[in-house]
Amino acid sequence: MLGTLIHFPPKFQVLHTQFVVLIGKSFGTTKVSSSVKSINMIQGPGRSFNELLVELKCNTDISLWYTPKRIRELLVGAKFALQGAVIPQNGTVEDAFYMGLCSRYVAGTTIASYLLQTMRENSDDLKSANAKAYEQCCGYLLLLNAILSYNAAVIFSSMESEKLSLQIHLNKCFDWMALFEELSLPTVGNNFCIELRKLLAKSMADFQTALLNKQRALPEKSNNKSLLPAELVELVKAKTKRAQRFGTTYQGVIIHHAQSELMNVIDPIAMKELVEQISVIYESKVNEHPTQFIFYCNQNFGPIELLSVYFNPQSQEIELVSLSLGKSALQHSFLHYLNTSLCNKKVKFSVLACQADLLPEQSFTQLYAFAFSGILAKAVFEVIRGKYQCSQPSFYSVVAGKIEEMPMIHNVQWFNVVALGDKAILMAPSYQRMQTLFEAVYGKLEAQRRIKFYMRKYDLVVSDQFIDKFHHFYEYFFNKHQGHSFHELSIIEIESRLLDDEFDESRDIEASKSLLSLFDHLSSVKNDKKEPTEVSVEKMDKIFLGHIFTPKDRTVQLDQEAKTLRRAAAGYCPLQEFEFVLEKFSHMTIAQNPINLTDQNQLNSSLHLALSRDLPKRALLLLECNADKKVKNKAGKSPEEIYAELPSHSQVRRNTKIRDFFK
16 A cells, blocks of 8 residues: 555544544434435435444444554454455455455445534534534544545555545545635644644645655556656756746745645645745845745645746835636635735735636646746736736635635736736647637637647647647646657758748658668668668768758758748747757858848848747847847848837846847
């Protein structure tokens, strides 16, 4: 098993028994509501609490009392006799033992859920009878439910055939703890529940980490894209370092309380640290670029809120941009606490907020947080404030179990996620959602054009038949930043994709003949029984180009290279491919280098295009390769003039390294 089963030592056994007695004494004659559905072959509706408590005690007294040592003794001696323990086909005595134990956990959580649902449905009447007992009993039953669900999940984790049961009980554990925390029952009047909550929180964190590591070790592709906090820290450090290399605006900071015992509410220690860091920025009044805070609301795999923080020297206030990845009510709590805390600190601030609602599933939380922190870093407060405003959205409440309206948060202006640009829309969890967002901004025809452009740029496919391809941009993004190797880059492959609308049948025939000739040559080497020399992709490119282009065709080749570079500079391929193409040409002489060649129609060079399309990294790389800043295009504009005319909030103008080139 991947996790450690939670068991009750003698002290906890006594307290557990006292709680069962308290429930029976206070609400024993209450009958389970007719609205409660019977599950797991245990009858619920119409039965009294006293009747069900007998069954609950029978199951928990066996399943929660066993220590790991006692379990080993029972297994070695085969001296156990659990009700319903049947050795599964092709199974072992150990399998039968754990299945029997698991059936106790499932029965216990089923009974406890009947009691809880009935108590919540009749809360007014039961509170009027004994409010203190109601709070204590509800709180303990929620904790007990979470512990039993966790134990069941631990056992199911060792059974390949029970993956669905594992996920169901893991989700149940989170749901019960979420209710416990949202109902403000963290202590329920005694230290026993505090200790249980700490034990469960630590056990859950260890179990989820072990599950993730197991899934990563499997040869088949896993849907779990979770990142551990340490991994996210390394990604943010690498992105910050790369931003310094390119003079861009990213500066990431992770706020995470590693020992958090909470699962569904804002951790006060983490919130205190965030407020302190914002206060330092406000008091120092020095913040050249926005700081991107990635805020863990509680435990390692829990929700994350994003906050971009910038001190505006003109307004002398902090500009905050909050972004939530899903629809959780935690964003509402986060903004409420942040507002209150900053006001108490006498910090002047303005807040823009967005409910992105683009998260495919919970396991993508850390990946999406990292992706959107980069997108937020490029956002400009004033530009967002003037675009795509919307009213405060509704939020998903764990207590209500549905999406509902919540009280208005003062001093917060809401905006639609499309205000963050195309990259944000690309993070949509489905093709249909991406299409809807693009159409909302650009209309149907332009939306189709852009989707086609990005699908081609990132080599995405819609059909599930292509199992080795990326079907969504977030899959491409995950593989890129997890260090997973893409296929080895080839200048011919990149060129063919960038220039496929310049298709030339005669050139394609020549290319095919050249490949056949090359294969014949390699075959002859093999037939001569000589040890073949390993040919790199780069060498293959040179051989292939040598077969196609004779010296008299060098002009044609140079024209194709220039077109390839211009399109790469204009953003038609990922940055990684642009760097690869540029590096291929960087060693050439001025006469052979296509870097400054312009197109025939608009006379734009690669640098013209990178600047006008606001692509700072590509522009900087071109400038570092001595791209001509003075060459004029058809409109009579040089790169220097284009740079000067760009808005001050553009990415290129905000880039400190590019600024030095145009002094």
